[in-house]
Amino acid sequence: MLPTPEQVRQYIADGLPCEHLDVQGDGSHFDAVIVSPAFEGKRLIARHQMVYAALGDRMKAEIHALSMRTLTPDEYAQAGS
Secondary structure, three states, rough: OOOHHHHHHHHHHHHHOOOOOEEEEEOOOEEEEEEEEOOOOOOOOHHHHHHHHHOOHHHOOOOOEEEEEEOOOOOHHHHHO
């Protein structure tokens, strides 16, 4: 059974403190905007690794593709949401 965007959102939220989290998708391909203070001082690759760690084995088994925009709260505020 394919995961819903709501399930993917919950998977990420369970493993990463988020101030804003939006996930859209069709069951196998997902787009996410993830805003977390945990991203402070981290490079893009480290941020993505943190999200992948939160998703764990689901990235291999349930989720075919995930496109993500990872921002700190300050970056998100500057981007105008």
